[in-house]
């Protein structure tokens with residue numbers, strides 16, 4: 001069996017281990033042993049065939065990874081966010097094919113913990129941590145990506161229940177999920193007073209928990225994308241979809257607050273994944289250059305490459321430092337949105353830079369799927385776009401400075 005073994009220097013690995021507590025390293029080692037048990041053929045196949053591996057997702061949840069950063073009250077593993085980031089970094093580095101779905105799954109549980117009723121927590125959280133339910137996040141629409149206030153999916157209260165109409169697009173895990181956190185604009189009166197300012201464009205946006213088998217819900221077109229393949233990414237269609245009042249998450253009109261609460265942490269998760277991609281691309285580059293050097297395919301010319309390799313290592317490390325600062329801020333309870341934006345932007349740009357440079361240096365050998373660099377190159381591009389494009393993150397950072 002071909003292995004997905006990481007190849008970076010042992011010294012670097014050992015130095016990194018000094019930074020984390022025993023408990024945090026326990027989660028990292030769990031992630032490593034999970035990745036060790038995967039064959040490289042399986043990793044490549046899920047990307048090539050665009051197939052989601054729900055069995056792997058369930059197995060990861062059985063190891064406590066499905067609700068790692070949540071308290072044990074509803075089955076969470078009571079780990080901290082740094083530990084969750086370590087798992088994400090390792091999974092991205094090795095291209096473990098459930099990584100993105102696991103990240104979104106945790107992102108979806110966050111608002112249930114924060115805004116959910118006791119009944120919602122009891123219904124959705126224990127099966128989510130156990131891997132019996134997979135969650136997906138439905139915010140983006142064909143005409144509402146960065147501009148979430150423009151969303152057109154509507155929810156109308158008919159005196160008894162809500163009827164949702166509209167469509168969501170690019171939804172990670174969409175075709176495989178069991179429930180969805182969906183943002184829709186309430187038209188007319190809600191079942192209780194609406195929060196927010198009626199003159200604002202985002203007025204009425206409300207979060208709902210929609211189950212896969214609710215009448216009027218359908219899985220739409222599935223996407224065959226350049227990167228982030230194998231995650232069941234698809235459209236969701238709501239055609240008079242019946243949603244009980246009890247499935248409203250938070251208060252009517254509080255949807256943006258609900259969405260933003262999870263996205264702030266979600267961006268730290270993406271930063272950790274992108275740090276892993278950057279490290280994975282550097283690992284592959286170092287592995288090939290070492291071999292070429294040993295085989296004397298390159299000799300003096302390695303000096304010409306040294307500055308680039310050194311620069312790439314600095315890029316990876318800078319992304320990691322910022323990412324774990326943002327994760328520590330989550331663990332302190334301050335969840336600094338600006339820091340999360342900085343970490344997400346820096347780390348995804350780092351992943352793009354390192355994978356691009358690695359491909360340039362490796363030449364055609366870099367295109368071999370077994371090295372995972374071309375896969376990382378494709379995935380990193382998506383990382384710069386989702387959960388808020390890097391351009392938008394830069395604007396948020398500037399706005400925080402200038403306000």
Ligand SMILES: Cc1cc2nc3c(=O)[nH]c(=O)nc-3n(C[C@H](O)[C@H](O)[C@H](O)COP(=O)(O)OP(=O)(O)OC[C@H]3O[C@@H](n4cnc5c(N)ncnc54)[C@H](O)[C@@H]3O)c2cc1C
Nearest residue numbers: 137138139140145146170171172228382386387388389391
């Ligand atoms: C792999 C993948 C998985 C995804 N998973 C999910 C998911 O699970 N759930 C979900 O809800 N969504 C998901 N998305 C959607 C993602 O969040 C959106 O793609 C993202 O928010 C950007 O929206 P957009 O693609 O419509 O781009 P647009 O908003 O149309 O932006 C296009 C370009 O214009 C720029 N731009 C936009 N507005 C401004 C502005 N005001 N000023 C300057 N520049 C601007 C952007 O930065 C970008 O470069 C996913 C996307 C991808 C690629």
